[in-house]
Amino acid sequence: MRKTLCEYKNEHSSSNKKDLQQWVQQTFDLSVIQSTISNTLKRSSEYLSKEINNSNCKRHK
Incomplete structure (x- = not known):
């Protein structure tokens, strides 16, 4: 979700935080x-x- 949000913000640079929150x-x-x-x-x-x-990758601790 975070990566998609960043990509959306790059495409819609005029969006403010309230707009992004609604999106x-x-x-x-x-x-x-x-x-x-x-x-x-x-x-x-x-x-x-x-x-x-x-x-499919395993995480290492």
């Missing part, structure tokens, strides 16, 4: 607060640079 609600059926949006956008370069994880 997340409609798209993912999730209720998020504005600080979550802010924190996600702050770390957007991190989220956008990550590759999609393979679901």
Whole structure:
């Protein structure tokens, strides 16, 4: 969800946090607060640079 939000913000740069909050609600059926949006956008370069994880991979502790 976070990566998709960052991509959406890049495509719709005029969107404010309130608009993004509503978009997340409609798209993912999730209720998020504005600080979550802010924190996600702050770390957007991190989220956008990550590759999609393979679901068959095991995590190491």
